Amino acid sequence: MYTPDVAPIADNLTLSALVAALPLVTVFVTLGLLRWKAHWAGLTALGVALLVAILGYRMPLDLAALSATQGAAFGLFPIMWIVLMAIWLYELTVRSGRFEDLRRVIDTVSDDPRIQAMIIAFCFGGLLEALAGFGAPIAITGVMLLAIGFSKMRAATVVLVANTAPVAFGAIAIPILTAGTLTGIDYHHIGAIVGHQTPLIALFVPTFLAFLADGLRGVKEIWPIAVVVGVAFAAAQWVSATWISVELTDVISSLVGLLAAVLMLRVWKPKGGEAARARLLGERRREDEELAVEAAAAGRAGKATTTAEATRASATDGTTADAADAAGAAGTAGVGLTGSRVFLALFPYLLVIVIFALAKLWTPLTSALAATDVKIPWPGSDGRILTAAGEVSTNTVYSFQWLSSPGTLLLITGIIVAAVYRMKPQDALEVFTRNVVKMRFSILTVVSVLSLAYVMNQAGQTITIGTWIAGTGAAFAFLAPILGWLGTAVTGSDTSANALFATLQQTAALKAGLDPALMVAANTSGGVVGKLISPQNLTIAATAVGLLGKESAILRKVVWWSIGMLVALCLLNGLQSNVLAWMLPQP
Template identity: 70%
Template sequence: MYTPEIAPVADSLLWSSLLAILPLLTIFVTLGALKWKAHWAGLTAVGVALIVAIAAYGMPVGLAGLSATQGFAFGLFPIMWIVITAIWLYELTVRSGHFEDLRLVINVISDDPRIQAIIVAFCFGGLLEALAGFGAPVAITGVMLVAVGFTAMRAAVVVLVANTAPVAFGAIAIPIITAGTLTGIDYQDIGAMVGHQTPFLAAVVPLFLVLLVDGRRGLRQIWPLALVVGIAFGLAQYVSATFLSVELTDIISSLVGLAAVVIMLRFWKPKGGQDALDRMAYEREHEGADAPDAGSASSAMATDVKKETAPLTGSRVFLALFPYLLVIVIFSVAKLVPALNNWLASTDVKIPWPGLHGDILDAAGEVSTSTVYNFQWLSSPGTLLLISGIIVAIVYKMSAKDAVDVFIVNVVKMKFSILTVGSVLALAYVMNLSGQTITIGTWIAGTGAFFAFLSPILGWLGTAVTGSDTSANALFATLQQTAAHEAGLNPLLLVGANSSGGVLGKMVSPQNLTIAATAVGLLGKESSILRRVIGWSLGMLVAMCLLVGLQSTVLSWMVPSH
């Protein structure tokens, strides 16, 4: 039996934390500073985590190795299963010839790339986050932006920055429900707390997207629309999370944001759209080192955005939108019809990890439940995307041979992405089960009342390591609750802050960087993407820390009573 120690190095929380953080430093230094390929960075970080677990924490070699294998398996299924099927669904539309029509349909709403970034990455991405989560929004919206003429690098950065505000309520509020289950706090109250924090992000993210697409010039021309959409999304998030439904928050706010775009464009026409298109076309021709790899996802539709085509007919519009409408319908039914949702969940196969389960205790001395692998063969979003893809292939009249060929080519092309995400989840499991993550968290939590200003950092850290706000809450929600009691703070505030801070770690998590790079065809360029998004992540994290700190003092009226 192995029980992780909180401070195994000289009984010092500080020294233990400095050692425990080495695997994280390894992955960010090798990826960000040394520009290693993501899979090498991930594998090296796993090696460092194993050394720290065995040498410093005294974890038996066998248990440490088995922790890594369970994490790797989780990285393959369900995480990469979701990404593989999401990109396969998109590749089917390319092979069938209908993807080009989607670009034309988006152009009908607006051919201004700055507005397209808001519609696709922020509004539609939020809807996909609500229904699927776990990387699917980044994968699908990334290829959609490349299709409408974005360079691969710009598309990757835009979708990663956009995938923030909706994340806490993603996959029908799974992160918040997880936090409620672990802490015993009503998840509706936690949702309301998060709904008093993330709308401030939602209000400004569309402005950031315009800045990323077209710089200050674009911001001067588009800011009224970006601000209206951000505020509409944020207000809908606040109202839904507080008064209506935590589970439906992202669906409601995404649709409200999309409606705000459509309504405002009826009464207000922005300037500079054609200039932005011309600059984007020029940039696309001169992508250079950041051009998609030959045979990659995005290179299939590196089309001239000005290409003249026949007028769109109703059937062409329907077939172009069909895959995405189908995904929304299938996920909505699967997630929102309780009887079907419960039946799908009942098909999950719980597998106690051989040689590991029962041999690891958590810090409280209880047998760890993290060593049970949940094989969601039917309820996984990846399987629902597979079903969607099969229906799309039938509707598009593709042969089974063609559809299978697209799938196989897709998997082979993504082999290094699969290795990267598997190694990152192996790293997360070794750090979690050995006690390294809790050591870091306990150290940060030992700052007394000032911890309110730091609590979002724990959520950020958890999501940066695991790529999942749900996992960040699983790691740190109870720690936040305990630290709040010790520091005389409101536990609801800090548990909510864990989820709100976590959404900002999503864009720098190696898992999500790899998903974005794979989708747009920049596999191996994860370090370049990281350098472009790390400033946005840290900047918004500082703002969230300030907000939560103020909510613990002068803005305490913003904390819902429960």
């Protein structure tokens, strides 16, 4: 039997917290300062966590190792299972050729590049975040913005800022599912609280994009549609997360935002679209000339890599070269589109909504799926690990949701889509196996980070840190989003940030007399605005648009947007812990 000691180092809480934080410091230093590959940083931090658990917390070697294996299992299934299935479903549309039809459908909505940026980066990017996440929306929409005339730097900036509000519910709400699993708090309740925070960001993001696309002139000329899309997306996100489905929140809000844009354009026409396009193309030419001069000065003249080749070289986070090439192949708006082609282009996303709505909202099916879940007491550790309060830990039971998992529902969706698209089974299988190979380092990263989280949680390291942080008392409510922001900024993933800090947030909240669900939700919401400054995502954006090596320049463009949104979330979370508590959903 192992009982965690809150202050195992010299019986001193502050010193123990510093030692307990060493694995997190390792992540920050190796990724943020040393710029290591994410999987090496994760594995190194896991090694540090094991050493701290065994030597500092005197956790038996076998229990520490078993904690790591349970975290690895959770990282593989359901986390990476969901991600793999989501990306597989998306890439079926690429292999079938329907992705280009979808791009053309977007082109027919408006010929104003600033509104196209809003639709592509925010609405369509939100759909990609809902189904795939992990950098795919940034790379794909970045190349699409290049196709409509944006300069490389402007395209990278726009897609990074757009990839904020949808992140909390990305990849079928994996960040929230992870937080719920680690803390034992109902993930529906966590998601509902997040749905009462991130809409504040979503409300203003389209206006931010108008400014980023064309400055104050752009805001002045297209603010009506920016307001309409922002309100529609935010309202749908609030309603879906609270009453419909946490998993489907991004799908629903993105489609509602897109529908709002389409309807708005029927009754309102923007001004200055052609002039804006001319300015963007002029900026693009100047940028190309400057980059050519730089390349020549560095002895690289004539070796410039095309956008498609740069994206192929990156192949990061499940984003495929085929997908990027399809996105970058700018065709004529509406060419060859018929009603059936439009329907087939939208079919996968409509089918996702139908299947998940049935699985989550139709009680008989929901109950039947839940009945198939298998609870597995983790061999060797179940019953041997206690909480700091001396009670048997329930975190040593692994839930194998082989049928009810969102990943399995996406598998069913993908099979139907492949059949409707008349794809050969061997082609669909080849797409999947190729993605597994491409994502091997992403899989290793997620597995190592979740192993790290389980070791820290079961050894008691997060309890120590949380107890120490709780010393700030009620002020912690204003600081909680910062942890999620830092975690996502370092790891590039809101899921990983929750794996690292969700239990810490819960512990600190309980010690400070705050609502633990609110603090865990704040971790998720804070991570939303940390993603755009993550070195991982900066690299994805830079590679996709052909600015590899210019990540620091992109960072300087977006960092203040990130900090500004973080401050707003900190104020909102602090107020929701007291004077605005009335606006929070009840469990």
